[in-house]
Amino acid sequence: MFDALRDAGFDIETRNHAEAILAGDFPGAVSGLIDALAAFRLTAAEIIGSGGGQAASTMRLRDALYRDGWPKHEFVTRTIVDGVQREAISHEIDHVKRARAGTLALEIEWNNKDPFFDRDLENFQRLHAQSAISLGIIVTRGAALQAAMPDLVEGVLRAEGIGDAAELEAWGMKERTSRQRRMIDGALRLGADFPRAFARSFVADKYGQATTHWEKLATRVARGVGNPCPLLLVGLPLSAVVAELPAMARGPDLFS
Template sequence: MLDRLREIGFDVGCYHHADALLSGAFPGAMEEIEDTLAAFKLPMSSLIGSGGGESEGTQRLRRELSGRGWVKRTIQVEKTVVTFEGTAGKKSYTELGRATVASLSHEIDHVKSFEAGTILLEIEWNNKDPFFDRDLENFKRLHADGAANIGILITRGQSFEDNITAFVKRYAENHELNSLDALTAHGLEPTRRQQNDIDRAVVRAGGFAAGWAAAFVSDKYASSTTNWAKLEDRMRRGVGNPCPLVAIGIPSSVIVED
């Protein structure tokens, strides 16, 4: 399951029998996910212009999933206490009272229901890493309540983390971004704090392109943000257990240098 994504560089992890469940009960779901991710491309200009946040590329990924029926949903779980006399299902049954004693809502960005059940999917491109804990806890609770069968999390892959600085440096060289003024002329407006960080990084790197790339990545893709290593660590520790889970890391091969 998901071998096509692995072959083109995606990180893929399946936990708590998610692979067996997907292949046996949800083959169409994974085909949709594979087709969408295999076609995904992220222009470097979009990544730079977004300042590290969700770029037009990742927004397109969300729209593509939504177009396939993976849409945002709020799922509300209520606990109801019913008081009755007699025997449930029999003529003697008489309901005496009913009250909702607890209600909890979960907003999930991408939800799709199939004949075999419901799958939840979240994309965490560049949030603070505690968002993983929130998502996995939502998956766990909704699975326990019978509202979901599988949870899927998509984030930046390990090769993206390993190679993004080189991509940013090459972008700077290709676009002659060799000074703070050149960044401004290119439509980028670093704050005073960022300018100071760039100046220090340039001195350490011995060149503007390398220094700016290091400062940009450190500022926008810090190790405390959502990435494959952070997600994999949580999976290994059993966060979200026992909900069947799929983790997917987007590789650097999706980047288009423009």
């Protein structure tokens, strides 16, 4: 089902017969999901300007899913004993797709702290055990995209002719963490030029190993987190990064 995405560089993994379930019970939902993922694009400049779940690039993917009938939903589980509610647990899911055969739950983790994967997988496990969902889906940064982050950011600065902090601020990026500043100063003292020093420090601080990306997700699933819920795991590819977005896909200014 996902060969076209794999050919485009997406990381795809399924667990607990997920692909058979999707093919047999949710072919229409899968077709729409594949179309939304295949159409996803972002620019390297957006990697610098984007935030977490509300990044402009992520919101384009979310909007495509909303249009295809994948709304946000909050599942609420209540424990009632002799008519008295003892406990209520809620699980808010980014996107839910309902069909006659069941319900699919999807979370997008573009750039969160990696323990969010534990939360998502454990929520899927509980909801599946209660027959509230048939399958869980997680979308995150793919392995090749994660590895290329420093080079992508450095390439933006070189293309824009940005050679120091003042030029970076004039370009539009005024908010940098104190940690990023310290790391940049250290790299400059060791002989790196500003584009390289900024790219390495920025990516390490904002998109580092402790954030949500393919390796962190695959490691958790290999340990059995989320079992026995059927799972579809999707890593967004390096090929999704383009020099410029089509006019219709452009959003607001990166730093507004």
